[in-house]
Amino acid sequence: MKAKVTINSVEYEVNTDPAETILESCLRAQIGPSYSCLEGVCSFCEAEVSEGEVKVNQGYETDLHPKTVKTCQTFPVSKTVKLKYLKNT
Numbered sequence: 001m002k003a004k005v006t007i008n009s010v011e012y013e014v015n016t017d018p019a020e021t022i023l024e025s026c027l028r029a030q031i032g033p034s035y036s037c038l039e040g041v042c043s044f045c046e047a048e049v050s051e052g053e054v055k056v057n058q059g060y061e062t063d064l065h066p067k068t069v070k071t072c073q074t075f076p077v078s079k080t081v082k083l084k085y086l087k088n089t
């Protein structure tokens with residue numbers, strides 16, 4: 001599984017795992033997304049999902065369009081997901 005992740009206008013490709021949040025995969029790959037709390041509170045890790053399917057932990061879902069998620073609470077479902085971090089690092 002892979003995620004195509006854009007941070008500060010640069011696109012990275014990251015290996016993902018359904019048991020790992022998208023933020024955890026990005027941190028493991030050392031590509032430097034913004035984050036702080038890792039608990040779904042600060043919103044620094046928000047990203048827009050433009051392709052693919054993700055699963056968001058209960059209580060952290062949003063109905064924003066384009067789909068905006070807190071990546072510390074979001075897991076990949078489809079083979080490929082594409083997302084763009086909204087906060088600059």
Ligand code: FES
Pocket residue numbers: 035036037038039040041042043044045046070071072073
């Ligand atoms: S790191 Fe704080 S909401 Fe995700």
